Amino acid sequence: KILWRISEMDPEVTPEPQKDDENPSRVHMSSLLLFVRQSQAEHGLKHNDYTRYRHHCTRQLRKLYSGLGLQHGRGRYVKKDISPDHCFSDRHLHVLLISAERAWSTAMALKHRGQGMSSGERHYMLMRFRKAELWSRKLADAALRRYEPKIALEAEAYSSWITGNFLIETGKDMRGSLVSLLRAKAVLEELVRSRNMENLGVCKQYLEELHPKIRFCRYEMERAGNQGDQTDGDDLGSDLKALVTELQAQGEGEVRSRASSGAVFDWRGMSFPIVHEKVSQSISAADGAFQSAKDCASAGDAGALQKFDRAVQLYNEGLHAVEAADSTGELVTEAQEDAQLLRHAVKGKAAEAKLARVEHLVQLSVQQMRLKQMRALGWRTASADASQDPGPASSKKKRKQRPARAEDLVRLYDSMDVVLRELSEVANNLPAAQNEQLVEECSVRATLAKAGQLLYLARAGIHRQKFASAVEAAKSALSVAREGAGQAEGTAGVADVARALATMQQESQVVMVEAVAEWHRIASAKSDAVSVAGLSISVGQEQAQEQAPGDKAHSWKAFVRAGAVPALPDTEPTPVTMPMRPFTLDAALNYVQFPELQHLYTEPKEAKSSLARLFRWS
Structure with missing residues (x-):
């Protein structure tokens, strides 16, 4: 069955959105800034390829427009704008975000061409920056009205960052650019203080990029003679302050819930309350696998080795998660100074899991060796009786396996x-x-x-x-x-x-x-055997010449004894250094004079012309 959307059958007809004005609930979605950073890193901006990133944004917009039924008509162009009242999912917000990213990447591609831009190209670049600023402002308005506080603050920081960059490129309003960048800095700092693990690292990256731009704006303002103009940009407004308060309350509640939910790592008298979700999941799974492996080993279960391997793997994953979170500046424990100690504790627990695995293997190998000795004694007794088989068929199958x-x-x-x-x-x-x-x-x-x-x-x-x-x-x-x-x-x-x-x-x-x-x-x-062979060696004399194994470890014994009878040594002799003659070089050939042999062959003569023979030219 093929299902057709109303918007695809008739571009003039648009499905009416279901409004919920009586109970307006906020839409929950993942981090906005993290989505931007991942898209940029995966589609060209890791190598400053802005054209490739612009093409990616165009493809994503085409998919979003088709999926949301926002095509602009097949024949006559019909503009369909997205208002905050029409935003019901993360895809509606992604349309505004990717539109801003496409305009911004187009402007940055023109800026990084490498050769001087003409006036027309610079005008087109500024128009694209202006377009990105308009799309980002729509993004911030929609997020403020319809989405959760974290997304609204991220959208506001993104919009202020785009506006500040646009005003820097124009070069006409450095004070406005500084205000926008300081506003983005204030919002990002509030996001960092909220202890949200999902976007903590990316917020710190944006903050690092903001500092040189803020210094540049202040430098340009000082050159223009505005030294006394004090611009802080810390006033977020009543709406954003309310969102910041709500976000901080949510972050404190999440930290308390994670700490009280049992996400605590204990090792050798040290306790670490873990607030990072990925680290907590990996370490909790590793503790469960390690305990299960020890239970299986004590019960003699055959699958204990696989469970030990799984526990070591999970501890290593937890260690990598701790190192990754620490490198990006994310909060792993309630006290940031305990992160380094937590890393060593997880590494020690992984080493203990490896040690338990090796001890279990030693125990299994010792049991196999003892069972092999017992079976060898039983087979030797059974082989003495000609009327009894060496053992059942099942024993033969086990003997085919390689014993320890x-x-x-x-x-x-x-x-x-x-x-x-x-x-x-x-x-x-x-x-x-x-x-x-x-x-x-x-x-x-x-x-x-x-x-x-x-x-x-x-x-x-x-x-x-x-x-x-x-x-x-x-x-x-x-x-x-x-x-x-x-x-x-x-x-x-x-x-x-x-x-x-x-x-x-x-x-x-x-x-x-x-x-x-x-x-x-x-x-x-x-x-x-020597007596049966008829050799003239007295068994008593031979036993008298033998020494105990502990006494002959460092003694010599002749290979050929009296009577020219060869005897192999029972122990390998200890290697010792022996004097060697010096290496000599036979250099007598250097003093031999061979006879001359040039008279035995004639030298070829060069052909001369008639004039050369006449005038005896050489």
């Missing part, structure tokens, strides 16, 4: 150490009490990470049959774990770390016993 290895846990503990260093850097920017507590906790956890690295390096050495290195790594892990247990006794909030360090001490001793037992098992198996 000791090297994986070494990498995980290394990642934990990196996150702890990041958390220590955050602690340096916190107050004294939080700094001391967090630094002590990070130190204890870093000891746990170091002990875990050494412990699973020892397990990796056993798997690669490097038993001497495994024993040394297990001894180091035991000493580091004991040192960390002593640190954890006087530190609050590290009870889980103390339990983990106690478990790690026991595992370090077990690893040392396993390394020695595996070495004896392999050594006895090697002796049996």
Whole structure:
């Protein structure tokens, strides 16, 4: 079905607007100045391309006229003006705003051509500025009568800014230009004081652009001899003052409602009431995701890792929102000086989420390794019985998956150490009490990470049959774990770390016993193989020559023993420096004189003319 508007069937007939004079309610819409800045940045003015921006404004006006039924006729031109009584939505106000922007961009394109303008072009430029000033005045009147206070004040600031620029270009009424610019400055300052998060940054940008223009107007007035003319421009009028009062009341109410709605970020005894909507949403969502991830991890849910990743992502988004709001001057907390501390607190909470994720991965990997050892023992027992299968089909499917290895846990503990260093850097920017507590906790956890690295390096050495290195790594892990247990006794909030360090001490001793037992098992198996092969080596003598893995870590053993029987070393020798002969250059070829060979070939002679041969010219 095709629906035709009345205005499209007959350009002379216009739908009668529905008036609500008995209950005139104000229209709510988004920020006007922010809409202007975004349109300018996205359509050419980032590179001072005013012609492109004018074309964009023309296209937008065509769409708005078509959508609102404001075409000016198909044959005969019929002007259809927009009055404040006909403004019922944000699109009606956008028609006035974009019309002013189109006229202003046309004038600015002429001004920035780069070569001198003729008198006709300058007259056309001033007419376009004048047109923009008229459209902006209509915009301010419509916003004052039909729209909410914030939009009315923004429209008034925009209109005063356009009027001031127009009067500066004419150069005839500097006092009027100064009054308009000061009026725009006063309105923008009131908008900044209203604590409205949506347009705070763009209002500050307009204020920065107004200061040089105000100084220029005062300089021109001083040159004209008007030094004693005191122009403040702070009188906003009764209508605008009432709007300012209403807007301030709305801003204070929004701040109180946000502070009382639970939008408070707590971390390590510090509390930050957040008044920025985007920051509050990101941090609240991140806190919920982090708590859900911890609950899933404690319950053993398989989706805990994805929830940890989501929590870290949301904390990073909240951190970017805090930095963006701080760079534009927007208010994030009730106290502006707490914004920097809030940034470090959010960064620390994100680091804690990363640390919890790594700890959960370590726990899962340790469980997989223990399950692998238990299954290996069960399979070995089952394989001894020829009448019993190695295991059910489901076990075979699980064995096809890659199990966790000791090297994986070494990498995980290394990642934990990196996150702890990041958390220590955050602690340096916190107050004294939080700094001391967090630094002590990070130190204890870093000891746990170091002990875990050494412990699973020892397990990796056993798997690669490097038993001497495994024993040394297990001894180091035991000493580091004991040192960390002593640190954890006087530190609050590290009870889980103390339990983990106690478990790690026991595992370090077990690893040392396993390394020695595996070495004896392999050594006895090697002796049996040599005896079966018929080699003339006494098993007792061979065992007498062997040393314990912990004692032969730094000793040498000959590759060829007595009886010219080769034997591979059990441990890799320690690399040492060896003396080398100096590099020599055989330069005898430089002193050899080769015989002359020029007599073996004749030089080609140049062809001479008859006159040259006659007169013997060279």
